[in-house]
Amino acid sequence: MSELYMKSYKVLERIKTIGLIISGVSLFTMMLFIVADVLGRNFLSQSIPGNFEIVINYFLPLSVFTAMPYAYGIGVLPRITMVLDRFSDKIRKNIIIGLLLFEVILFSLIIYYSAIYAITGTVEEFAFPAGGNLYPYYFLLYLVPLSFFLVIIEIVFLIIKNVKGDTSALIVAEKKVD
Amino acid sequence: MADIVLVPIILILFFLLLLAGLYIHSVLLGVGVIGLLLIDQGNLLNGLLGSDPFNSIANYTLTTIPLFVLMAQFVLNAGIVKDLFTIVYNISIGRKGTLGALTLVVGGLLGAVSGSGTATSASMGQVAVPELRNYGYNQNLAGAVAAAAGSLSGIIPPSLILILFGVFSETPIGDLFMGAIIPGIIMTLCFMIAMVFLLNRTTPPERKKEKIKFTRREITKRAIITSLGASLFIAFVIFGGIYSGFVTPTEAAALGAFGGFIAAIILGKVNKEFMINSIRETVNVTGMVIIIFIGAKILSRFVSVSLLPRKLVESLGSLIEYPITILIIISLVYFILFMFIEGGAVILMTLPVLLPIIEMIDINLIWFGVFVGVLCTLGLLTPPVGLSVFAVGGVTRIPLDGIFKYSLVFAGFSGLVLIVLMVVFPQLVLWLPNTM
Amino acid sequence: NNTDSGNNEGEIHLVAAGGGSPNHGWGEGFFTPWMEEVTERTDGRVQFEVFYSGELVENTHEYDGLTQGLADIVNVPAIYDPQRFPMSEVTMLPLTHSDVHIASRAFAKLIESDVELKDGKSFVELEYGDNGLKALPVSTTTEYVISTTGYEFDSVDAVKSATLRTSSRGHEAYAQDIAAGSVTMPGVDMYDAMNRGAFEGAFYSIADWSGYGFQDLFKYTITGANYGHFNSTLGMTQETWDSLPEDVQEIMTEVTHEIIEYSANDWESRKQEMIDYSLENGGVFVDIGELDEEVQSHLLVGMEQVWYDFIELMEERDLPGKELAILWRDLVIEEGGDVPEDIKELE
Ligand code: NA
Ligand code: NA
Numbered sequence: 001m002s003e004l005y006m007k008s009y010k011v012l013e014r015i016k017t018i019g020l021i022i023s024g025v026s027l028f029t030m031m032l033f034i035v036a037d038v039l040g041r042n043f044l045s046q047s048i049p050g051n052f053e054i055v056i057n058y059f060l061p062l063s064v065f066t067a068m069p070y071a072y073g074i075g076v077l078p079r080i081t082m083v084l085d086r087f088s089d090k091i092r093k094n095i096i097i098g099l100l101l102f103e104v105i106l107f108s109l110i111i112y113y114s115a116i117y118a119i120t121g122t123v124e125e126f127a128f129p130a131g132g133n134l135y136p137y138y139f140l141l142y143l144v145p146l147s148f149f150l151v152i153i154e155i156v157f158l159i160i161k162n163v164k165g166d167t168s169a170l171i172v173a174e175k176k177v178d
Numbered sequence: 179m180a181d182i183v184l185v186p187i188i189l190i191l192f193f194l195l196l197l198a199g200l201y202i203h204s205v206l207l208g209v210g211v212i213g214l215l216l217i218d219q220g221n222l223l224n225g226l227l228g229s230d231p232f233n234s235i236a237n238y239t240l241t242t243i244p245l246f247v248l249m250a251q252f253v254l255n256a257g258i259v260k261d262l263f264t265i266v267y268n269i270s271i272g273r274k275g276t277l278g279a280l281t282l283v284v285g286g287l288l289g290a291v292s293g294s295g296t297a298t299s300a301s302m303g304q305v306a307v308p309e310l311r312n313y314g315y316n317q318n319l320a321g322a323v324a325a326a327a328g329s330l331s332g333i334i335p336p337s338l339i340l341i342l343f344g345v346f347s348e349t350p351i352g353d354l355f356m357g358a359i360i361p362g363i364i365m366t367l368c369f370m371i372a373m374v375f376l377l378n379r380t381t382p383p384e385r386k387k388e389k390i391k392f393t394r395r396e397i398t399k400r401a402i403i404t405s406l407g408a409s410l411f412i413a414f415v416i417f418g419g420i421y422s423g424f425v426t427p428t429e430a431a432a433l434g435a436f437g438g439f440i441a442a443i444i445l446g447k448v449n450k451e452f453m454i455n456s457i458r459e460t461v462n463v464t465g466m467v468i469i470i471f472i473g474a475k476i477l478s479r480f481v482s483v484s485l486l487p488r489k490l491v492e493s494l495g496s497l498i499e500y501p502i503t504i505l506i507i508i509s510l511v512y513f514i515l516f517m518f519i520e521g522g523a524v525i526l527m528t529l530p531v532l533l534p535i536i537e538m539i540d541i542n543l544i545w546f547g548v549f550v551g552v553l554c555t556l557g558l559l560t561p562p563v564g565l566s567v568f569a570v571g572g573v574t575r576i577p578l579d580g581i582f583k584y585s586l587v588f589a590g591f592s593g594l595v596l597i598v599l600m601v602v603f604p605q606l607v608l609w610l611p612n613t614m
Numbered sequence: 615n616n617t618d619s620g621n622n623e624g625e626i627h628l629v630a631a632g633g634g635s636p637n638h639g640w641g642e643g644f645f646t647p648w649m650e651e652v653t654e655r656t657d658g659r660v661q662f663e664v665f666y667s668g669e670l671v672e673n674t675h676e677y678d679g680l681t682q683g684l685a686d687i688v689n690v691p692a693i694y695d696p697q698r699f700p701m702s703e704v705t706m707l708p709l710t711h712s713d714v715h716i717a718s719r720a721f722a723k724l725i726e727s728d729v730e731l732k733d734g735k736s737f738v739e740l741e742y743g744d745n746g747l748k749a750l751p752v753s754t755t756t757e758y759v760i761s762t763t764g765y766e767f768d769s770v771d772a773v774k775s776a777t778l779r780t781s782s783r784g785h786e787a788y789a790q791d792i793a794a795g796s797v798t799m800p801g802v803d804m805y806d807a808m809n810r811g812a813f814e815g816a817f818y819s820i821a822d823w824s825g826y827g828f829q830d831l832f833k834y835t836i837t838g839a840n841y842g843h844f845n846s847t848l849g850m851t852q853e854t855w856d857s858l859p860e861d862v863q864e865i866m867t868e869v870t871h872e873i874i875e876y877s878a879n880d881w882e883s884r885k886q887e888m889i890d891y892s893l894e895n896g897g898v899f900v901d902i903g904e905l906d907e908e909v910q911s912h913l914l915v916g917m918e919q920v921w922y923d924f925i926e927l928m929e930e931r932d933l934p935g936k937e938l939a940i941l942w943r944d945l946v947i948e949e950g951g952d953v954p955e956d957i958k959e960l961e
Contacts, residue, residue, distance in 0.1 A: 071465025
C-alpha cells in the first residue's frame with residue numbers, strides 16, 4: 001500500500017490507542033470507585049451518594065464506547081468465514097467489499113440518529129438524579145456517534161486495501177505475532 | 179408485509195449475511211433495520227438507533243463484564259496459573275492419571291477466578307501441555323485436557339455467558355451464578371472420567387503402570403501463598419459475597435479485580451507491560467460484547483414490534499403444553515449454533531426470539547440460563563469453531579484437528595450426562611439459588 | 615404516528631408502551647383496564663397494541679420514546695426525570711395523613727387545576743404542556759413509609775444511626791434532615807444487601823413490596839408518617855391528542871376518572887395483602903403516634919424541612935416552588951389528607 005495510506009492509518013491507530021487508554025483508565029477508576037463504595041458502606045456505613053447512577057452513566061459509557069473502535073480494528077469480533085474461505089480470492093474480495101459497504105450504511109444510520117439524540121440531549125441538558133443532585137451526562141451521548149465514526153474510517157481503510165491491494169483482507173494491519 | 183412472507187425473508191437474509199461472513203453484530207443490526215423497513219416501521223429507526231446504543235448500555239449489571247474480564251486478566255498475567263500448576267505438579271509425583279485429574283481441578287479452580295473459557299484455555303495450554311507431554315500423554319490428548327480444563331471457566335461462576343444471559347433476560351446474575359455451581363462441578367467430574375478413559379485407551383498396555391522420573395519444581399513460599407491466597411480470596415468474595423448478599427455481583431467483580439491486582443503487585447508482576455496487556459485484552463472483550471449487544475438490542479426491537487413471537491406462540495398452539503418438545507428443539511438449535519459461533523454472540527442473537535417463547539411456556543429462567551451456559555461451554559470444545567481448542571492450539575502449535583478428536587469426546591460425554599441430569603433433576607440447578 | 619394506519623375505515627390504532635411490568639400495580643390496576651375500557655366504549659374504534667416491560671421503550675425513557683415516535687401513548691413516571699419534569703416531585707412531599715385515594719384525587723385535581731402558578735400558566739401547562747405533552751392523570755402509588763428489616767426507631771440516636779435506601783431527592787433531603795445515613799442502589803440489589811444487613815431499611819410503598827420479595831424482609835414499619843406518593847401520567851404528544859376525534863377524547867377523559875378510583879382500590883388491596891402476609895410472619899407496624907415523643911418530633915421536624923427544601927430547590931431553578939407547594943397542600947387537605955403543622959401556615 002502507498003506511503004500516504006500507511007501514514008494516514010497510523011494516525012487512526014493513534015486515535016484508537018487514545019480511546020484504549022481512556023477506556024483503561026476509566027475501567028480501572030471504576031474498579032477503585034466501586035471498591036471504595038463497598039468498603040465505605042461496610043466499614044463506615046457511608047456509601048458514596050448516587051454511586052450506581054454514576055457508574056452506569058459516567059464510567060460505563062466512558063469505558064465501553066472508547067473501546068469499540070479498537071476492538072473493531074483488530075478483527076477479534078466474531079464472524080463466520082468458513083464459506084468465504086472457499087471462494088477464489090477475487091470473489092472473496094468482492095464479497096468483502098460488499099459487506100463493508102453494507103456496514104458503512106448501517107453505521108451511518110447509527111451515527112446520524114445518535115448524533116440527533118446527542119444534540120437533543122444537549123438542548124434539553126440531559127441529567128440523571130443521584131444522591132439528591134442532578135448530574136449532567138448529555139456530553140457523553142456524543143461518544144456513540146464518535147466511536148461509530150471511527151469504525152467507519154477503519155472500514156474505509158479496509159475498503160481501499162481490498163480495492164487496491166493484491167489479495168483480499170479482513171483487517172487493515174495484520175496482527176503482529178507475539 | 180404478511181407474516182407468511184416476512185418470516186422466510188428474514189430467515190434467509192439472516193443466514194445469507196451470516197454465511198457471507200458479515201460480522202455477527204452487523205448481521206443482527208442489519209436484519210433488525212431491514213426487518214423494521216419491511217414491516218413499514220422505518221419511522222422507528224430514529225428512536226431506536228438514536229437512543230438504544232447509549233441507553234441499553236447504561237446498565238448496572240453490564241458493568242460486571244469488563245470488571246470480571248479485568249479480574250481474569252490480572253490473575254492470568256500475574257502468573258498465578260503457572261504457580262497453581264507447579265503446586266499441582268509437585269503433588270502428582272510422577273503419577274500421570276493424577277496429573278491429568280489435577281489439571282482439571284486447577285481448571286475448575288481457575289474457573290472461579292476467570293469468566294472466560296477462552297482466556298483460561300490459552301493459559302492452561304501454555305502451562306499444562308508441556309508437563310502432560312512429559313508424563314507421556316500424547317500431544318492431542320494433552321491439548322484436549324488443557325482445553326477442557328480451561329473451558330470450565332465458561333460455566334463455573336463468574337461466567338460471562340451467564341452475565342450476558344442475565345443482563346438480556348433481566349434474570350438476577352447472583353441466582354444464575356449459584357445455579358451454575360453444581361452443574362460446573364458435575365462437568366469437572368465428567369471431564370475427569372473422560373480423561374481417565376481416554377488416557378487408558380491411548381497408553382500402550384506395557385506403559386500403563388509406568389511411573390515418570392519426577393523432580394520437584396522450584397516455587398517460592400511467597401508465590402505459593404500469594405497464588406493460593408489470591409485465588410481463594412477471589413473465589414470467596416465471589417461465592418460467599420454474592421451468596422450471603424454481602425456484595426452485589428458487580429461489586430464482587432470490582433473486589434475480585436482489585437484482589438487480582440494486589441496479588442500481582444505482591445508477586446512483583448505489575449509493570450507497564452502487565453497493565454497494557456491486561457487492559458488491552460479487557461478492552462477487546464468489552465468492545466466486542468458491547469457492539470454485539472447493540473446489534474442484538476435493535477434486532478430484539480424489530481422482533482417485538484413485528485409481534486412475531488406472540489404469533490409464533492399462538493401458532494405453536496397445543497405444542498405449548500409439551501414444553502419438553504420445544505426444549506429439545508431449542509437445545510438442538512443451540513448445539514448447532516455453538517458449534518459454529520462464539521458463545522456470547524449466540525446468546526445475544528437468540529434471546530430476542532427465544533425469551534418471549536421461554537417465558538410463555540413457563541420454563542424457569544435461571545434453569546434455562548444455566549442450561550444454555552452448559553451447552554455454550556461445551557461448544558468451546560466442539561469443531562469447527564471451538565475457541566478453547568483454538569486457544570490451546572494457538573499457544574502450543576498442536577494441530578487443531580488432533581485436539582478436536584479428543585475434545586469432542588469430552589464435550590459429547592459431559593453434554594449427554596449433564597443434559598439428562600438437568601432435565602430430570604432441575605433441582606441440581608435451582609436448589610442453591612433457592613437457599614439464598 | 616400510527617393514528618392513521620388502521621386496517622378498517624375510521625379505526626384508530628395506538629401503540630402503547632411502558633417500562634414497567636404488566637403485573638405491576640399500574641399495569642394491572644390502571645393501564646390494562648383503561649385500554650380495555652376505552653376500546654369497549656368506542657365500540658372497538660380505538661385499538662391498542664401494547665408493549666410492557668421495556669419491550670419497546672425502556673423504564674425512565676418513556677418520554678423519549680414518545681417524542682421519538684416509538685409509541686403513541688406511554689406512562690410517564692416523571693419523577694425519575696427531574697431535569698425535564700422538575701415539579702412532579704411535589705407528590706413526594708411528606709404528609710401527616712393521606713392514603714392512595716386522597717393522593718390520587720389530589721393529583722388528578724392538580725393536573726386539571728387552572729390555578730396560575732407562573733406567567734399565567736397552570737401546573738399542567740408548565741410541567742407537561744411546555745414539553746409538548748398531553749397528560750392524563752393516573753392513580754398515585756400508596757404512601758411511601760419507612761420500613762426496616764427489624765431495626766427499631768426507639769430513640770433519636772437509633773434514628774441517627776440508621777441507614778436507609780432512598781429513592782427520590784425528597785427522601786435524600788429528609789434522611790439528611792433527620793441525620794440518618796442513606797444509600798442509593800438499584801431495586802434489584804436491595805434485597806440481598808438488606809438481607810445481610812448492609813443497611814437497615816428503605817423508603818418504600820407497601821403495595822409494591824412484592825415486586826422484589828420485600829414482604830419477607832421488612833419486619834418493622836412506621837405508619838402514619840408518609841413520605842409522599844409516587845405519581846405517573848398517561849402521556850401523549852399534544853399532536854396525537856389533537857388528532858383524536860372529540861368523542862374519543864371525551865371517552866378517554868371519562869374512563870381515566872373511573873379507572874383512578876378502581877386503581878386506587880387495587881393498590882389498597884395489594885397493600886392489605888402485604889400487611890396481612892407480614893403480620894402472619896412476625897412483621898410489626900407502629901404508628902408514629904406510638905413512638906417516643908422525642909423521636910416523633912425529630913421525625914416530624916424533618917418532614918417540614920423537606921417542604922422548605924423543595925421550595926428552595928424549585929426557586930433555584932426559577933420555578934414557582936412556593937405556589938406549587940401551597941396548591942398541593944390545599945388539594946391534599948381538600949381531599950381529606952393532612953400536612954405538617956408549620957406548612958399549614960405557609961402563605
Ligand atoms: Na468462570
Ligand atoms: Na464449537
